[in-house]
Structures are given as C-alpha cells and as structure tokens.
Amino acid sequence: MRILAFIIFIICSITLVLGNLHWKEKLENSSAVGAAVNEKASAVEEGSDIAVTTGSDIVPLLKERLAFLPFGTSSFIEEAASNQQTVELLILGSEANTMGSKSWTKLFQEKMEDTYGNLFHITVKEIRDTSSYTVLNEGLHSENLEVTPDLLILEPFLIKDNSVGIKIEQSIEHIEMIIKDFKSLNPELHVFLQPAHPLHGGQYYPRDVEKFREFVEQSEYTYINHWQVWPEDHKSAELEALLMAENAGPNDKGHEIWAEYVTNLFINEE
Numbered sequence: 001m002r003i004l005a006f007i008i009f010i011i012c013s014i015t016l017v018l019g020n021l022h023w024k025e026k027l028e029n030s031s032a033v034g035a036a037v038n039e040k041a042s043a044v045e046e047g048s049d050i051a052v053t054t055g056s057d058i059v060p061l062l063k064e065r066l067a068f069l070p071f072g073t074s075s076f077i078e079e080a081a082s083n084q085q086t087v088e089l090l091i092l093g094s095e096a097n098t099m100g101s102k103s104w105t106k107l108f109q110e111k112m113e114d115t116y117g118n119l120f121h122i123t124v125k126e127i128r129d130t131s132s133y134t135v136l137n138e139g140l141h142s143e144n145l146e147v148t149p150d151l152l153i154l155e156p157f158l159i160k161d162n163s164v165g166i167k168i169e170q171s172i173e174h175i176e177m178i179i180k181d182f183k184s185l186n187p188e189l190h191v192f193l194q195p196a197h198p199l200h201g202g203q204y205y206p207r208d209v210e211k212f213r214e215f216v217e218q219s220e221y222t223y224i225n226h227w228q229v230w231p232e233d234h235k236s237a238e239l240e241a242l243l244m245a246e247n248a249g250p251n252d253k254g255h256e257i258w259a260e261y262v263t264n265l266f267i268n269e270e
Contacts, residue, residue, distance in 0.1 A: 058082060065115065067268040070222055073151065073190045080119070080150075087120050088147045093155030095128045096196040099249035104259035111263050123147050131164055132157045132174035141178050148185045153192045153224070153262070154178070158208055159199070168208040172215050179221075194224035194262075197254060198231075199247045200240045226261035230254075 058081045066074035080087050089112075091097060097105050105124045112120050127140050135141050135157060156178070161171045175193070183189050193216045195209045209227065216223040231238040242254035250258060 065268055066266070068265050070190075073222070076150070076188075076190065077119070086118065087151060088149045089120050089122045089151040089153070090145075090147065090149035091122065091124045091153045092141060093126070093153075094130070094157050094160065094196060095126055096159070096249045097155055098124060098126045099244070100252060100255060102252045102255055104250070104255040104262065107255065107259035108263050108266075111259075111267060115267050121147070123149075127157070129160065130157060131160045131166055132171050132178070133161075133166060136174045136177050139181075142181060142185075149182060149189060150186065151190045151192070152179070152182055153194065155194050155196050156212075158212060159196050159205065162205045162208055168211045171208070172212065191221040192224050193221050194226060197243065197247075197250045197258065198227055198234055198239060200234060200243055202234050202247075206234060224262060224265065226258050229257055229261050 059078050062078045062081055063074070066077055069077075077087055091105055091108075097103060109122050109124070112122060123145075125141075125145065127135055130140065154175070156171065156175045158168075158171055161168075179189075179191055182191075193212075195212060199205050213223055213225065230242065233239065242250060242257065244251050
C-alpha cells in the first residue's frame with residue numbers, strides 16, 4: 001500500500017509541474033502578442049504613417065485618409081495597399097506646377113510620403129511653354145515616360161492655349177485625346193483634371209476655366225477645384241500677392257494654397 005501511495009504521489013506531482021509550465025507558456029505567448037499589437041497601434045498613432053501597417057489591417061486607416069476621393073479611386077488604392085502594391089501617380093502639366101523651390105507638387109509629394117510611405121510612387125512631368133495642341137501632336141505627354149500611371153493629375157496647358165488663341169472647345173478635344181492615349185496603356189486609369197493658377201487681371205482665361213470645369217463635371221473624371229481657395233476677385237491685390245511678376249506662376253504663398261487643397265483631397269485629416 002505504501003508503494004502504491006508513493007507512486008500516486010509521484011504521478012500527481014509530475015502532473016502539477018507540467019500543468020504549471022503549460023500555463024506559464026500560454027501567459028508568455030499572450031503577453032508577446034499583446035505587446036506586438038500595442039506597439040503597432042502606437043506606431044500608427046504617433047507617426048501617422050500608414051506605411052507601418054500591412055495587409056488587410058491597412059484598409060480601415062486608409063478609408064479615413066481617402067474619404068474625400070471618389071469611391072472607385074479610394075477602393076483601388078485600398079486594394080493595392082492590401083496587396084502591398086505600389087500606386088503609380090503621374091502629375092502632368094505646365095511649368096506652373098513646378099516653378100520655385102516650394103512648388104505645390106513638391107509640397108504635395110512630401111506630405112504624401114510622410115503619410116503613406118511607399119504606397120504611392122509619384123512622378124511629376126513638366127512640359128514648359130507649350131499648348132495642348134503641340135503636346136498632343138508631338139506626343140510630349142508620353143515622351144520618355146517610364147511609368148504607366150494608375151492615377152493621373154492633369155493640368156492641361158490652358159494658359160498657353162488662351163495666349164495663342166486656341167479656343168476652349170479645341171482644348172477640351174485635345175485633353176480628351178491625351179487622356180485616351182493614357183487609357184490605351186491602362187484602361188482603368190483614374191483621371192483628375194485641374195486648371196493652373198488664376199491670372200491677376202485675367203478676362204478670357206477665367207471663362208475658359210469655367211467651361212473646362214463644366215466639361216469635367218459632366219464627364220467621368222474628377223475636377224480638382226482649387227480655385228475656390230484662391231481670392232475670388234481676379235483683379236484684387238490679394239490675388240496679385242500670391243503670384244510671381246507678370247502672372248508667370250504662383251509664388252511660394254500661392255503654391256502653399258494650391259498644395260493644401262490637393263493634399264486635403266488625398267489626405268483627410270479631419
């Protein structure tokens with residue numbers, strides 16, 4: 001009987017030890033998982049950098065940031081992020097987009113990288129002092145272009161068109177043909193259209209931009225209406241103070257206004 005009792009005592013002791021070891025292992029694993037989750041959440045909150053999150057975890061964060069984009073575009077970006085793919089964004093237009101050391105395109109690119117990390121690959125293509133007719137007929141829009149864009153932000157040379165007497169109806173035809181060329185490379189292209197800066201004292205150019213806006217809003221494309229944050233009176237000193245001499249382009253303050261509008265479209269921080 002003593003031998004049997006001793007054997008039972010040994011078995012119970014072993015069982016208790018093994019059970020305790022298993023419980024400690026579960027606790028350690030649980031703590032490690034919790035720490036990893038908390039670390040990820042902290043990194044997102046502190047850095048506001050969506051790039052720290054991968055896979056399906058990124059979608060809820062992106063839905064907030066991309067809330068002002070058209071649904072089709074935001075859904076495309078969310079899917080690309082979930083699959084850890086890069087979104088090719090092309091900004092195409094006149095020298096107005098890149099003039100100065102603090103152009104709107106540079107400010108926009110910096111903010112996009114700070115927010116999204118490497119999710120977007122942004123290419124800025126400038127075509128200087130050229131009409132939409134010349135751009136289209138000489139193929140300048142796609143010349144030496146090394147990317148196939150998923151998203152296109154096009155400022156379609158309306159200031160030059162206006163200065164050389166190209167009617168807005170013709171400009172719109174050229175715009176549609178330029179977009180058609182890009183869509184032949186990527187039929188699922190998401191297109192954003194915008195005018196360049198307002199001109200101080202401009203008379204005919206604002207009318208062209210209004211017709212351009214009406215065309216875009218009746219199309220499948222998205223209009224970037226950044227003029228609504230510039231001074232409304234095109235003859236005002238307030239507008240003149242945002243432009244370089246002789247309306248050559250926005251100055252630093254003008255670029256900041258332009259950049260803020262486009263950035264807010266792509267990055268909702270409300």
